[in-house]
Amino acid sequence: MSVATMAAGGLTTSPAVNAAEASSYAVSTTTLPDGSTTTVRWDPCGDRITFKVNAGALGRSDRPSAVREAKKKVRQLAKASGLRFSYRGKTSFVPRSDNAGSQPAELVVAYVRPEQTDYPLTGPTAGYGGYNFGWQGRTDGSISYGVTSAYVVIDVPDTRSWSTSLTEGGVTRPGLLGHELGHAVGLMHVADRQQVMYPSLHAGSPQTYADGDRTGLDVVGRAAGCLAPVSS
Numbered sequence: 258m259s260v261a262t263m264a265a266g267g268l269t270t271s272p273a274v275n276a277a278e279a280s281s282y283a284v285s286t287t288t289l290p291d292g293s294t295t296t297v298r299w300d301p302c303g304d305r306i307t308f309k310v311n312a313g314a315l316g317r318s319d320r321p322s323a324v325r326e327a328k329k330k331v332r333q334l335a336k337a338s339g340l341r342f343s344y345r346g347k348t349s350f351v352p353r354s355d356n357a358g359s360q361p362a363e364l365v366v367a368y369v370r371p372e373q374t375d376y377p378l379t380g381p382t383a384g385y386g387g388y389n390f391g392w393q394g395r396t397d398g399s400i401s402y403g404v405t406s407a408y409v410v411i412d413v414p415d416t417r418s419w420s421t422s423l424t425e426g427g428v429t430r431p432g433l434l435g436h437e438l439g440h441a442v443g444l445m446h447v448a449d450r451q452q453v454m455y456p457s458l459h460a461g462s463p464q465t466y467a468d469g470d471r472t473g474l475d476v477v478g479r480a481a482g483c484l485a486p487v488s489s
C-alpha cells in the first residue's frame with residue numbers, strides 16, 4: 258500500500274498551531290498588535306475567492322480531467338466551509354515561496370514537477386498547500402488581518418499511478434487535493450486518522466471532509482462570521 262506524506266501548510270511567517278484545539282481539527286492563530294489572539298482565516302464576507310488551475314505538467318490528454326478534479330474539490334470545500342470561490346481559468350503560474358505577490362488569482366492549484374517549485378515536494382511528500390496572510394485594507398478605510406492568498410502544489414511524478422476517482426477513498430489524487438485545500442483555508446494537521454487533515458493518506462482515508470474536518474471548517478469558514486476590522 259502506498260502511503261503519501263503531506264507537509265503542513267506553508268506560511269510566510271510562523272503562527273503557532275493552537276495545541277489546545279480538539280484533536281479532530283486544528284487551526285492556526287496569531288497575535289494582533291492589541292494583544293488579542295485570532296484564528297488565521299479568509300474573510301468569508303469579501304468577494305468570491307478567485308482561483309486558477311495549472312495542469313501544465315500533466316500530459317496534454319490528462320489536463321482537462323485534472324481541471325475538472327480541482328474544480329470539483331474546490332466546490333466540495335466551498336460547500337463544507339461556506340467560503341465562496343470563483344474559477345478564473347487555467348494558468349501557467351507555479352507557486353513558490355517568493356512569488357505570492359504575483360499570483361494571478363487568490364488561490365492557485367498547480368500540478369507540478371517538484372523541481373519547478375521550492376515548496377518541499379521531496380521524498381514521499383506528494384502535495385503541499387498553504388496560505389499567505391497579513392493586513393488588508395477594507396472599503397470603509399479600516400483594516401483587517403487575514404489570509405490574502407493561498408496555493409496548492411501537487412507532485413505529478415509522485416501521484417502518476419494514483420487513482421483519480423472522485424468517489425472512492427484511500428490513496429487518491431482528489432483525496433490529496435482535498436487535504437491540501439484544507440491547508441489553503443487554514444486547517445492544520447490532526448492525529449485522528451479518520452480525518453482528511455491527518456498528515457498522510459492511507460487505505461482508510463475519507464474522500465470527503467469528515468466530522469472533525471467540518472468542525473474545523475466552521476472555525477475558519479463562514480460560520481465564524483466576517484473578519485472584524487482591527488484598530489491600528
Ligand SMILES: [Zn+2]
Nearest residue numbers: 263264265456
Ligand atoms: Zn498536510
